[in-house]
Amino acid sequence: MAVLHNRVSQKELKEQLLKETESRTTISFYNYFHIGDPKAFRDEMYKALHTLRVFGRIYVAHEGINAQISVPTANLDAFTSYLNSIEPLKDLRLNLAVDDHGKSFWVLKIKVRDKIVADGIKDTSFDMRNKGKYVNAEQFNELTKDPETIVIDMRNHYEYEVGHFENAIEIPSDTFREQLPMAVDMMKENKDKNIIMYCTGGIRCEKASAYMLHSGFKNVFHLEGGIINYANKIKEEGLDNKFRGKNFVFDDRLGERIGDEIIAKCHQCGKPCDTHVNCANDGCHLLFIQCEECAAKYDKCCSKECQDFIHLPVEEQKELRKGVDKGRNIFNKSRARLRPKLGE
Structure with a gap:
């Protein structure tokens, strides 16, 4: 019978990966x-x-x-x-x-899944075939020389925080489905301007460009292959890098360096830092930015409370974690939904 699902524990698989030499x-x-x-x-x-x-x-x-x-x-x-x-x-x-x-x-x-990227679109007349025009790295750089060109970041707030293109507009949201109507509303006075949308690898901005056209916009572009492809092309073609900081990625790396600048700050002490981590407390796992000094001070935890928790006996930790729903546990500085200052 063909294998259709993994049957080995995540912990064991990660240990195997770390031992890999290939x-x-x-x-x-x-x-x-x-x-x-x-x-x-x-x-x-x-x-x-x-x-x-x-x-x-x-x-x-x-x-x-x-x-x-x-x-x-x-x-x-x-x-x-x-x-x-x-x-x-x-x-x-x-x-x-x-x-x-x-x-x-x-x-x-x-x-x-129902969708390859959750969009919240209910309108059955929406058609992905009617999408914006691709721009490559060179075209992106050229178009953005015009101060009237609008560049929109279609990623989440925590992605934008550590890195984005020069003068890019943030759509301050936790989810792509929230961003689509927000982008339309924020740009309603600019329907005839050149609008370039971008994201990590292209999938979100491609759908966003189609949604903007669907909503009556005229000159909509999206960056081909997103930030990742842009970063590779500027190296290959010797182009100027218009991206500042780090590109957040959704794997164990949590980021890849595109620009040399560090534009974010540690969420605990405020020092320049753009390293995303997950809180070491398995009952928290908050995604936040932490510098090396704070990682040492708090044992890689987001707060003194979580630091104390991880030093409890393992069985007591498991008992206290029962029934806890972490949900989308991401530090949102702009909305201050969590602690006003991490570490306290």
Whole structure:
């Protein structure tokens, strides 16, 4: 019987990954295309990628595929051949990680979802085929020389905080589904201006560009391959880098360096820092920015309360964590939903 799901514990898999000596390449890709039977598509892909020892997170839906993975470098050609055997994925642009240590994922998860990126769009007349125009790195740099060009960041607030393009407008939200109507509302007086949208790898800004056109905007562009592809192209082509700071990524790295600047601050002491971490307390796991000094001071915890908690006996910790729903536990500085100052 073919393997269709992982049956090894996450802890064991991570330990195995850390012991690996072979090189791995972190890749992201997506494509909007119709999949008639997402479950069957998912199962066939799992069998193929499991054989190639691919790790990562892939979402499959009727509207297409969204993937962030790591592939043994020795298997890259076989992996590419497999993608090319699927007609809608043939010769697809693959975004190679910029700052890659090869330890980004340690398990393969392929999930069937309603959407490959949750958008909250209910209007049945919305059509992804009517999307904005691609701009490459060179075109992006040229268009943004015009002060009338508007650049919109379609990522979450914590992504924007550590890095973004010069003069980019933040849509201050926790989720993409909230951002779409907010972007339309914020730009309602600029319907005839050039608007460039961008995100990490292209999937969100591509859908956002289609939504803006659907909402009556005229000159909408989106950055091809997002920040990741931009960073690779400026190096290859010797272009000026208009991105400042770090690009947040949704894997174990939590970020890759694009610009040399550190534009964020430690959420505990306020020193310049752009290192995202998860609180060491398993009952918290708050995602926040922490410098090395505060990591040592608080034992990698977000607060004295969590620091005290992790030093309790393990069984007592487990008992106290029962029934705790962490939800989307992310420090939102702009809304001050959590502690006014971390560490206290």
